[in-house]
Amino acid sequence: LEWLGEDLGWPTPLTSAASLLDFDERAAGVERRFRRELEAAREELLAARARYTVARRTLATLAGYRRDCQAFLAWQEENNIGEGDWEETEAMEVPDNDADLDA
Numbered sequence: 001l002e003w004l005g006e007d008l009g010w011p012t013p014l015t016s017a018a019s020l021l022d023f024d025e026r027a028a029g030v031e032r033r034f035r036r037e038l039e040a041a042r043e044e045l046l047a048a049r050a051r052y053t054v055a056r057r058t059l060a061t062l063a064g065y066r067r068d069c070q071a072f073l074a075w076q077e078e079n080n081i082g083e084g085d086w087e088e089t090e091a092m093e094v095p096d097n098d099a100d101l102d103a
Helices: 003-008 017-078 083-088 098-102
Strands: none
Touching: none
């Protein structure tokens, strides 16, 4: 807002009516400029909030993935399952009905 003092040129008690009118016009111009800058700042803030929300949700998702991976690795260790065990298992057919699952 450095331009505020430069654009207005504050009036004094001896200022003429014409100068006061000019001052009013300049003050209105300063107000318009301030409103434009305020609106631009609001838009920037809105965009920053949107980026923050996306980043926060992304981090929460990644934290969930990390927690799930840690739980899976702990499960593997508890059950003595090594990395190679997954690759060497034979493929099995999945039963078509629940009766096969109970057997």
